[in-house]
Amino acid sequence: MKSHYFASCPRGLEKILLGELNSLGVQEASVVDGGIKYESSTEIMYRANLSSRIATRILYRIANGTYETEDDVYSAALNVQWTSLFDLSQSLKVSTTGVKCPLKSLDFMTLRIKDAICDQFRSQFDARPNVDIRDPDIRIHLYLNATHFDLYIDTSGQPLYQRGFRKSSVEAPIRENLAAGILALSGWKSGEPLLDPMCGSGTFLIEAAMIAFNQVPGLKRSFGFENWKNFDSALLEKIKSEYQAQIKPLGFSKIYGSDEDLRAIRVAKTNLEQAGLKIAVELSCQNFNDIKAPSKEGVLITNPPYGVRIGEDENLAKAYPLWASTMKKKLSGWRTYFLTSDLRMPKLMRLSPSKKTPLYNGALDCRLFEIKMVAGSNRK
Numbered sequence: 001m002k003s004h005y006f007a008s009c010p011r012g013l014e015k016i017l018l019g020e021l022n023s024l025g026v027q028e029a030s031v032v033d034g035g036i037k038y039e040s041s042t043e044i045m046y047r048a049n050l051s052s053r054i055a056t057r058i059l060y061r062i063a064n065g066t067y068e069t070e071d072d073v074y075s076a077a078l079n080v081q082w083t084s085l086f087d088l089s090q091s092l093k094v095s096t097t098g099v100k101c102p103l104k105s106l107d108f109m110t111l112r113i114k115d116a117i118c119d120q121f122r123s124q125f126d127a128r129p130n131v132d133i134r135d136p137d138i139r140i141h142l143y144l145n146a147t148h149f150d151l152y153i154d155t156s157g158q159p160l161y162q163r164g165f166r167k168s169s170v171e172a173p174i175r176e177n178l179a180a181g182i183l184a185l186s187g188w189k190s191g192e193p194l195l196d197p198m199c200g201s202g203t204f205l206i207e208a209a210m211i212a213f214n215q216v217p218g219l220k221r222s223f224g225f226e227n228w229k230n231f232d233s234a235l236l237e238k239i240k241s242e243y244q245a246q247i248k249p250l251g252f253s254k255i256y257g258s259d260e261d262l263r264a265i266r267v268a269k270t271n272l273e274q275a276g277l278k279i280a281v282e283l284s285c286q287n288f289n290d291i292k293a294p295s296k297e298g299v300l301i302t303n304p305p306y307g308v309r310i311g312e313d314e315n316l317a318k319a320y321p322l323w324a325s326t327m328k329k330k331l332s333g334w335r336t337y338f339l340t341s342d343l344r345m346p347k348l349m350r351l352s353p354s355k356k357t358p359l360y361n362g363a364l365d366c367r368l369f370e371i372k373m374v375a376g377s378n379r380k
Helices: 014-023 042-051 070-078 106-124 176-186 203-212 231-244 261-276 313-330 347-351
Strands: 003-008 028-032 033-040 055-067 094-097 138-144 150-156 194-195 257-260 281-285 301-303 335-340 355-361 364-372
Touching: 003 042, 003 106, 003 261, 014 028, 014 033, 014 176, 033 042, 042 231, 055 070, 070 106, 070 150, 094 106, 106 138, 138 335, 176 203, 176 301, 176 335, 176 355, 176 364, 194 203, 203 261, 257 261, 261 281, 313 347, 347 364
Parallel strands: 094 138, 194 257, 194 301, 257 281, 301 335
Antiparallel strands: 003 033, 003 055, 028 033, 055 150, 138 150, 335 364, 355 364
């Protein structure tokens, strides 16, 4: 039996997420801003949580319809069989998002959904579940537009970009699913040399290493659906065993990371060790302009500082031409990708990007610039 789901992701990565879901057997799906609406079995939902590198959350739709007032949504929520989904002893959190929603208060609508759930439990058990806004067992999401609502229960729990190992960070880290999406957009394949010359805490390096070893990102973490009454632990263990058996032998994977900040290199090393992936990556502490190409061809991917770690805009304006000079001298034959919110970057580098892909790094409106370093052909 198929159910309705919504898989959210960073804006700009919807088509890549759709490809992931299609590879799992999803056939009925539609792309919307910020995610994919689709139908699938419970097994595919388990597999998507374990294997998706791009999804942020996977939500299971339990009610939907039209509304005019808060009472309409409350009535629909009251008709959901909450007591068959989770236990009285489990904590919950309700979140509401509205786009062009006519209701006066989304916070009040959140309270009404919580009331519907608690009223149902109270009618059966004369008691209600507790609310935990920090680490709930059950997460409920309500989405409202001008006329329609969708009510979901979160299958993922913590966001899926949390890969299940403790990760330290330096300033302005990039989320793991955005990094994985950029690797996909670049066309990088396992075995091809990969260089991040401003690697920070090592997010691109870790995501690339997991891809190189064919390791799905969810093997070391838990999921929200494990708290549900109908959780099938045997099915989850079967799927985990399948994915575990597909991991390739560990070894150096031509993945290179460097940063001029020694603290960042230490953090990246620790994170790679925590993930069990240190063997795949070669790290060094050096300035961008001191890098040496590890091979004649390869892919450079980085999320450079944009006015945060380096400082003022004028310092960046001086740095960009130096980076461009280094790339022309040392990286001829390489494809390079820069994720930045500083749209001046290619102009100040005097290099022409072959692609400009709009992406969002959190709330920051960014571009992924593709610059192919073919000798003598990129200068404006």
